[in-house]
Amino acid sequence: MTWRELAAAAGQVPPESTQQAVGYPALFLLVALGALVPVIPTGALVSSAAVVAFHHQSPPYGVLLVFAVSAVAAFTGDMTLYWLGQRGVRSRGGSRWLEALRGRATPERLEQARTRLDEHGVLVLVLSRLVPAGRIPVMLACLLAQMPLRRFARGDAPACLAWAATYGLIGILGGTLFAEPWKGVAMAVGLALAISAGPPLWRRLWPKP
Numbered sequence: 001m002t003w004r005e006l007a008a009a010a011g012q013v014p015p016e017s018t019q020q021a022v023g024y025p026a027l028f029l030l031v032a033l034g035a036l037v038p039v040i041p042t043g044a045l046v047s048s049a050a051v052v053a054f055h056h057q058s059p060p061y062g063v064l065l066v067f068a069v070s071a072v073a074a075f076t077g078d079m080t081l082y083w084l085g086q087r088g089v090r091s092r093g094g095s096r097w098l099e100a101l102r103g104r105a106t107p108e109r110l111e112q113a114r115t116r117l118d119e120h121g122v123l124v125l126v127l128s129r130l131v132p133a134g135r136i137p138v139m140l141a142c143l144l145a146q147m148p149l150r151r152f153a154r155g156d157a158p159a160c161l162a163w164a165a166t167y168g169l170i171g172i173l174g175g176t177l178f179a180e181p182w183k184g185v186a187m188a189v190g191l192a193l194a195i196s197a198g199p200p201l202w203r204r205l206w207p208k209p
Contacts, residue, residue, distance in 0.1 A: 028073040035077020050171025071164035105137040113137035122155030129163040
């Protein structure tokens with residue numbers, strides 16, 4: 001077979017199948033990693049993936065698949081981080097994961113999370129992923145309260161579903177407003193970043209007296 005025949009055979013592979021084979025595993029890995037190490041803007045990533053799926057795949061299946069993959073990845077990352085944090089709580093010397101969680105939650109936010117956890121229980125977990133910078137203080141409060149892993153999972157599962165749905169809807173909005181996918185991606189990324197970074201930045205620039 002000549003190189004032209006190889007090129008022609010490669011060109012017969014459906015672009016959608018190639019995107020699914022590469023894109024969804026990458027989305028899963030990045031969202032799960034972002035739950036462990038918050039250096040990846042996972043909300044913007046989910047919104048961007050929803051825009052691409054809206055334009056290039058058969059609706060609504062592509063967008064629903066983005067939602068499912070994102071929710072499962074977020075849940076996997078959260079459960080892994082909580083399990084690592086539990087090991088630190090049980091250990092006399094702690095762990096670097098537990099210390100990392102402490103370093104990402106201010107004493108004021110942690111105290112608020114502990115108060116809400118005492119008042120509302122695992123329901124606080126559902127909102128913690130939707131509130132900017134709310135996930136880590138609530139998770140740390142659950143760890144310090146020695147909440148069992150199964151109980152944490154019961155609250156975290158709907159939280160991840162709500163989080164994936166929220167940022168997926170942002171992506172759908174960007175896809176419907178613009179015919180060109182890159183414009184929708186740009187709008188979705190900007191809106192997702194504003195939602196996630198806006199309130200913490202506001203509190204830093206204008207702290208309460």
